[in-house]
Amino acid sequence: MKIPAYNTDWAFNAALRGRVARWQRQQLVGAEQRAAIEAAYPLEYYQPAWPLRVGLFVFTCIGLALASGFSLMITGVNSPFGAGILFCAACFVLLEFLIKEQRFYHAGVDNALLYSGLASAAGLIYYAFSEYLWPLRGGYHLDLGASYLVLLLVLALLAAAALRYADALVTAAACLAALLLVALFGLNSQFGQMLLPFIMMAAAGGLLLLYRRLAQRLAGTYLADYYANCLLTLKVLGLVVLYLAGNYLVVREGNAELHHQFTSSQIPFAPVFYALTAGIPLVYIVLGLRRADRTLLLLGLLALAFSLFTLRHYRSLLPPEVAAVAAGVLLTALASALLRALRPARFGLTSLPDDEPRHFNLENLIQAQTAHAPDAPSTGGFEFGGGHSGGGGATGQF
Amino acid sequence: MPAKPSTDLYLADLQRRGLLSPDQAAAIAASESAQPFSLHYELRALLYLGITLLAGGLGVLVYQHIDSLGHGVIIAVIAALMAACFTYAARHRAPFTWAAAPRTSVGADYLLLLSCLLFVVLEGYVQYQYGIFGNRYGLATALPALVFLPLAYYFDHRGVLAMGLTALASWVGLTVAPLAVLTKNEFWNEHIRGAAMALGILFMAVGFYSEHQGRKAHFAFTYLLLGSNLALAALATSLMELGLQEQPALALSYVVVMLALCAGLFWYARRTQSYWFLVLAAGYAYFAVGYVLVEVVILLPHEIVFMTAFLLFPLSALLVVLFFINIRKILHGPTAPPHPPTSSPQA
Numbered sequence: 001m002k003i004p005a006y007n008t009d010w011a012f013n014a015a016l017r018g019r020v021a022r023w024q025r026q027q028l029v030g031a032e033q034r035a036a037i038e039a040a041y042p043l044e045y046y047q048p049a050w051p052l053r054v055g056l057f058v059f060t061c062i063g064l065a066l067a068s069g070f071s072l073m074i075t076g077v078n079s080p081f082g083a084g085i086l087f088c089a090a091c092f093v094l095l096e097f098l099i100k101e102q103r104f105y106h107a108g109v110d111n112a113l114l115y116s117g118l119a120s121a122a123g124l125i126y127y128a129f130s131e132y133l134w135p136l137r138g139g140y141h142l143d144l145g146a147s148y149l150v151l152l153l154v155l156a157l158l159a160a161a162a163l164r165y166a167d168a169l170v171t172a173a174a175c176l177a178a179l180l181l182v183a184l185f186g187l188n189s190q191f192g193q194m195l196l197p198f199i200m201m202a203a204a205g206g207l208l209l210l211y212r213r214l215a216q217r218l219a220g221t222y223l224a225d226y227y228a229n230c231l232l233t234l235k236v237l238g239l240v241v242l243y244l245a246g247n248y249l250v251v252r253e254g255n256a257e258l259h260h261q262f263t264s265s266q267i268p269f270a271p272v273f274y275a276l277t278a279g280i281p282l283v284y285i286v287l288g289l290r291r292a293d294r295t296l297l298l299l300g301l302l303a304l305a306f307s308l309f310t311l312r313h314y315r316s317l318l319p320p321e322v323a324a325v326a327a328g329v330l331l332t333a334l335a336s337a338l339l340r341a342l343r344p345a346r347f348g349l350t351s352l353p354d355d356e357p358r359h360f361n362l363e364n365l366i367q368a369q370t371a372h373a374p375d376a377p378s379t380g381g382f383e384f385g386g387g388h389s390g391g392g393g394a395t396g397q398f
Numbered sequence: 399m400p401a402k403p404s405t406d407l408y409l410a411d412l413q414r415r416g417l418l419s420p421d422q423a424a425a426i427a428a429s430e431s432a433q434p435f436s437l438h439y440e441l442r443a444l445l446y447l448g449i450t451l452l453a454g455g456l457g458v459l460v461y462q463h464i465d466s467l468g469h470g471v472i473i474a475v476i477a478a479l480m481a482a483c484f485t486y487a488a489r490h491r492a493p494f495t496w497a498a499a500p501r502t503s504v505g506a507d508y509l510l511l512l513s514c515l516l517f518v519v520l521e522g523y524v525q526y527q528y529g530i531f532g533n534r535y536g537l538a539t540a541l542p543a544l545v546f547l548p549l550a551y552y553f554d555h556r557g558v559l560a561m562g563l564t565a566l567a568s569w570v571g572l573t574v575a576p577l578a579v580l581t582k583n584e585f586w587n588e589h590i591r592g593a594a595m596a597l598g599i600l601f602m603a604v605g606f607y608s609e610h611q612g613r614k615a616h617f618a619f620t621y622l623l624l625g626s627n628l629a630l631a632a633l634a635t636s637l638m639e640l641g642l643q644e645q646p647a648l649a650l651s652y653v654v655v656m657l658a659l660c661a662g663l664f665w666y667a668r669r670t671q672s673y674w675f676l677v678l679a680a681g682y683a684y685f686a687v688g689y690v691l692v693e694v695v696i697l698l699p700h701e702i703v704f705m706t707a708f709l710l711f712p713l714s715a716l717l718v719v720l721f722f723i724n725i726r727k728i729l730h731g732p733t734a735p736p737h738p739p740t741s742s743p744q745a
Contacts (some may be wrong), residue, residue: 015408016408016411016412019405019408020408022507023426026423028422028429029422029426031417033417033418036417037412037417037418039415040415045690046723048722048723048726049673051673051674051677052673052677052722052725055677055718055722056719056722056723059715059718059719059722060715060717060719061718062715063712063715063719065648066708066711066712066715067712070712071710108722109719109723147423165677168427172458172723179692220406220407221407222407223690224407238642239634269450289435291504292435294435297440301440301444313437320455320458321454321455321459321462322455322459323455324454324455325451325455325456325654326455327448327451328448328449328450328451328452328453328454328674329448329452330448331444331445331447331448332445332448332449332452332453333448334444334448335442335444335445335448338437338441339441339442339445342441348434348435349434349435349437350434350435350436350437351437351441352438352440353436353438353439397566
């Protein structure tokens with residue numbers, strides 16, 4: 001059995017067609033040539049426009065909720081274990097069937113089935129522990145010592161599912177499970193509690209390192225598009241946790257929460273956290289601009305906003321209305337100045353939208369229009385028969 | 399972290415299949431590597447944020463210093479701002495047509511919207527401070543409608559149209575907005591419910607007329623969205639209160655009207671290939687049919703009620719899922735791209 005559940009050509013073709021559409025808007029590729037390319041790289045999966053995906057997801061969830069009640073009914077109410085196994089297995093069997101036979105590709109139905117299957121599997125693991133293993137040790141509740149194994153198993157399950165189904169939410173859940181595991185380790189000792197922010201930052205750094213390794217491994221292969229969402233999730237979560245773990249407000253209030261203080265008090269190593277709160281957003285923004293990395297830039301801007309909120313939370317420098325006016329004047333002036341200054345690109349930055357035929361190049365245009373656009377090869381993915389050449393999002397109309 | 403996803407693989411694959419000449423591939427690769435990083439949307443978002451902060455802060459400052467400023471000054475400033483925005487919009491107006499007018503300037507669109515908002519603010523301020531309309535609130539709400547609706551047609555602006563329709567609806571006695579219908583208004587009053595139905599149906603009729611006759615056909619979207627939500631939500635809440643057993647004739651006629659309106663939305667959805675209206679029509683039709691089904695099931699003997707419910711509701715969820723899956727075929731008619739019928743996924 002191959003690791004990816006969906007056909008990896010689907011993601012590749014969709015990404016390629018997106019690129020070609022942009023090249024056509026930039027007049028690097030002619031319209032006929034684009035049509036030939038799109039015929040050679042068909043979208044043969046089923047993925048409707050997003051409102052429909054939401055609708056499909058919601059109604060599948062309703063159906064699954066009723067089905068879980070049904071599975072409880074037919075296995076007998078006194079054994080939720082059997083019902084759970086039945087429901088979980090049914091979810092995954094149906095999921096695989098829909099992907100293989102009906103070519104569902106993140107279409108709402110398959111997402112709902114995947115989440116329900118994973119949730120029931122995780123529930124089963126917890127139930128098995130609480131019912132059969134923990135009573136022998138004399139502990140029932142979710143104490144820290146006993147939950148490691150549960151979390152590890154859930155983490156393994158989620159990681160395997162993320163690898164197979166390349167789902168962003170499952171990837172996020174796996175990352176959170178890993179972070180929770182690390183946090184529990186830290187919380188268990190007095191020393192670890194003190195160093196918790198640094199432990200979390202190290203964990204986030206580990207996530208980013210993992211992202212980097214994976215991105216380098218996948219770059220230039222056909223799997224890069226398949227796992228694009230997962231990699232993005234990994235990166236965003238790593239960056240967010242790295243910032244939040246070093247944020248003064250989070251650390252101070254978390255410290256107060258941990259020691260059951262009613263009002264938070266000054267924390268040890270405060271200057272370190274001042275520096276991190278102020279520095280990380282700036283580092284993100286600068287790196288984002290230098291590497292043309294939009295994710296990093298946007299997260300940097302959001303982090304900057306949160307840092308300013310942190311500052312105002314403890315030291316209010318100006319009355320709010322004056323601060324708002326001053327910030328408004330500053331932002332308006334800065335943004336409009338930059339909008340004007342970057343009209344022709346400078347330092348590799350521009351204020352023009354991405355898709356415009358920015359450097360109108362007659363040579364490119366002629367080349368694109370006269371380029372030999374061969375007929376689409378008759379081999380290709382069509383022999384599967386059937387296929388729903390939908391990809392409904394393409395019309396962009398709801 | 400790798401800066402940009404590389405396009406090498408795409409170019410290589412396209413060349414391998416002979417769909418791209420080497421020169422072109424080289425040109426594309428050069429263009430991609432020379433492409434500057436676009437900050438268009440980020441800068442616009444910052445600008446928007448800055449203006450919002452500035453406006454909010456100034457508003458609070460003015461509110462705090464109202465005694466030293468005097469009301470006349472504030473009214474004059476609002477009026478001047480409104481006039482300036484309106485003048486700019488009028489300068490950049492495209493000539494009138496019954497079709498969608500070409501966009502001449504993005505700024506003019508927003509400034510027209512802003513001047514209309516300022517008009518409402520001005521009116522509210524004058525009424526609050528000087529009570530110019532007295533207790534004739536009807537006049538106060540009719541005035542914006544009378545101003546906005548002609549402006550919407552004159553300037554070809556759907557946002558202003560939506561504002562005008564909202565003002566018209568509040569003149570009739572309620573606030574129309576797709577979501578606020580269910581949250582803000584309690585349909586406590588039989589009269590208000592009737593008015594909402596009538597107004598909603600009127601809006602929908604105007605929408606169908608403009609779509610069918612090509613008189614500002616793109617306005618039909620706004621008319622139908624507001625009108626259908628108003629009329630169908632009013633009908634639905636009426637149904638919930640009525641009960642099929644007590645007044646079968648009235649309730650059934652409501653159901654029929656709902657289904658007829660849904661059919662109209664379905665027609666419009668297929669005509670304009672709009673998923674929104676298809677989903678809207680399906681949602682309200684599902685409600686109407688489900689209502690009748692529930693009322694019928696309740697009449698059954700007790701033992702059967704449970705079983706029927708267990709059968710019917712998963713079945714209805716399944717039907718909705720099937721509807722969504724086939725929506726493309728429903729929307730575009732049976733002229734879907736030809737595929738071998740044997741293993742069609744939706745067969």
